Amino acid sequence: MSEPVIRTRGLRKSYGKLEAVRGLDLEVGAGEVFAILGPNGAGKTTTVEILEGYRERTGGEVEVLGVDPGRPTAAWRERVGIVLQETALEPFLTVRESLSLYAGYYRAPRSVDEVIGLVGLEGQAASRAGRLSGGQRRRLDVGIALIGDPDLLFLDEPTTGFDPSARRQAWAMISGLRELGKTVLLTTHYMDEAQQLADRVAIVAEGEIRAEDSPENLRGSRAGPARITFRLGGGARPDQVPGVGPIEWTGEVTGSGPVGLIETSNPVPAVNRLTGWALEQGFELIDFEVRRPTLEDIYLEVTGP
Amino acid sequence: MSSLRLAVHQFRYDQKVFWRNPASVFFTALLPVIFLVILATIFGNDRIESLGDIPTTTYYIPAIITLSVVSATFVSLAINLTVSREAGLLKRGRGTPLPEWVFIGGRVGNALVISLVMLVVITVIGRALYGVPVPWSHLGTILVTLVVGAAAFCCLGIALTSVIPSRDAASPITNVIVLPLYFLSGIFIPENEIPDQVLTVAGFFPVRPLFEAFFSAYDPASTPGGFDWSNLLVVVAWGLGGLVLAFRYFRWTPNS
Numbered sequence: 001m002s003e004p005v006i007r008t009r010g011l012r013k014s015y016g017k018l019e020a021v022r023g024l025d026l027e028v029g030a031g032e033v034f035a036i037l038g039p040n041g042a043g044k045t046t047t048v049e050i051l052e053g054y055r056e057r058t059g060g061e062v063e064v065l066g067v068d069p070g071r072p073t074a075a076w077r078e079r080v081g082i083v084l085q086e087t088a089l090e091p092f093l094t095v096r097e098s099l100s101l102y103a104g105y106y107r108a109p110r111s112v113d114e115v116i117g118l119v120g121l122e123g124q125a126a127s128r129a130g131r132l133s134g135g136q137r138r139r140l141d142v143g144i145a146l147i148g149d150p151d152l153l154f155l156d157e158p159t160t161g162f163d164p165s166a167r168r169q170a171w172a173m174i175s176g177l178r179e180l181g182k183t184v185l186l187t188t189h190y191m192d193e194a195q196q197l198a199d200r201v202a203i204v205a206e207g208e209i210r211a212e213d214s215p216e217n218l219r220g221s222r223a224g225p226a227r228i229t230f231r232l233g234g235g236a237r238p239d240q241v242p243g244v245g246p247i248e249w250t251g252e253v254t255g256s257g258p259v260g261l262i263e264t265s266n267p268v269p270a271v272n273r274l275t276g277w278a279l280e281q282g283f284e285l286i287d288f289e290v291r292r293p294t295l296e297d298i299y300l301e302v303t304g305p
Numbered sequence: 306m307s308s309l310r311l312a313v314h315q316f317r318y319d320q321k322v323f324w325r326n327p328a329s330v331f332f333t334a335l336l337p338v339i340f341l342v343i344l345a346t347i348f349g350n351d352r353i354e355s356l357g358d359i360p361t362t363t364y365y366i367p368a369i370i371t372l373s374v375v376s377a378t379f380v381s382l383a384i385n386l387t388v389s390r391e392a393g394l395l396k397r398g399r400g401t402p403l404p405e406w407v408f409i410g411g412r413v414g415n416a417l418v419i420s421l422v423m424l425v426v427i428t429v430i431g432r433a434l435y436g437v438p439v440p441w442s443h444l445g446t447i448l449v450t451l452v453v454g455a456a457a458f459c460c461l462g463i464a465l466t467s468v469i470p471s472r473d474a475a476s477p478i479t480n481v482i483v484l485p486l487y488f489l490s491g492i493f494i495p496e497n498e499i500p501d502q503v504l505t506v507a508g509f510f511p512v513r514p515l516f517e518a519f520f521s522a523y524d525p526a527s528t529p530g531g532f533d534w535s536n537l538l539v540v541v542a543w544g545l546g547g548l549v550l551a552f553r554y555f556r557w558t559p560n561s
Contacts, residue, residue, distance in 0.1 A: 053400070054399075077401055077402040078402050082397070082400040084393055086393045087393075088393030090389075090394060092322045092325040092326055097321065101314075101315075104311065104315075105401045105403040106401070107402075128325075144397075
């Protein structure tokens, strides 16, 4: 990896007695989409606002694009795009005017029309920001952060409060940024968002990193066994099921057939055996499901008490 | 890009925002005109003997100009900067390469221009509807008074934002300060109706001295070219105080 875009060593921040961030080590490489995932109050926004140059740290080393964000310069600001947790727009300016206003602050801005296209607001270019929907407002917010053509983009909870379709649109847009080669630091408390967007995820709780890896590896390394579940239909009894390893039986009480649970690190043969037997015997396997632990399971495990 | 060009860029957008905001247009541009028309309709036939037997309308033109300037600078900035701060716009602006002073400079420039526009509008209405002569021979005095007064009240308005906790509190706090001062300073009620002691006290605050400075330019008995230094100095002192407080206490980040 070349020189990291963001590098922190032992980053700390206290508010009086409260330690919001307790020794965070982060390294984000160029072109990476990095997510800080954690529950509310985990120290995500505090961390990001230190990296953005808004807050002073209590201790530790921080470098962002080779500069200490505690002493931001105008040249450094040219290279950093910021989307704050709260959308901040001037309601009386149109989409195009808002982007033009901010474009004027930078030496080499992207073209306004291009950014309107990037954030998918072609149809709203002449609408005032105050009249946009929540999702559209957030996309304009991201557009303003992109107008200076930054190398590094901070997105603090970009889709909080969105309905599912607005969230999908925002994800598509953020994925598109990857193709521009931007480094993105994203905070979120949505597991699926981190899984969708990030190359690497740091799960943070109580001001500390509890786990850090790619979403796939996070799941893989802590995965444990896959879980196969099914309910026996057609009057089949547990003792008729062929040997596929230990099966945990529950659900007799419902009278609709016993529920079996198999935990195995090698699910394919078990599935093959089980479904082959059911077909042969004419039994149904109701609600048959093979499930790998999701990022959500890992998240709950590492952020839990 | 030079800072000056940036400031002009910022100012152009601040102008757009101002004229599109119905609250700004009503309270800053229309309300002073409405006050003038109402006051002139009620008291327009009276004369003020103690001020050299001038028509009340001659008195009200500089009075309403004073109100317009205070409204376009102090009231507008205190409210609009607070609203922008609480909306996160100041914080966001600070995250860009834009120098901080340009951000504030655009708003101040906007307030100065609106003040000038209102001065012209009130003067023209005074001439057209009430026959109040335009004091051409005092033009220099009027412009200096306008710039000094507007700048001072801008500083005070910016300083005031630091004690306004929320968007909702902005308008009540600002108006609770200016409305009594308008009354005590003889803006609405002609000063011959106000006890001398009250006027003396009002003279320690900046509204009354600014009004007196404008009035002396409109007063037919005054000699051309002279500045009302003593009153302008009071205004400047308040402005400098505001400037110091603004530098010390102004906040860019929302409270909420």
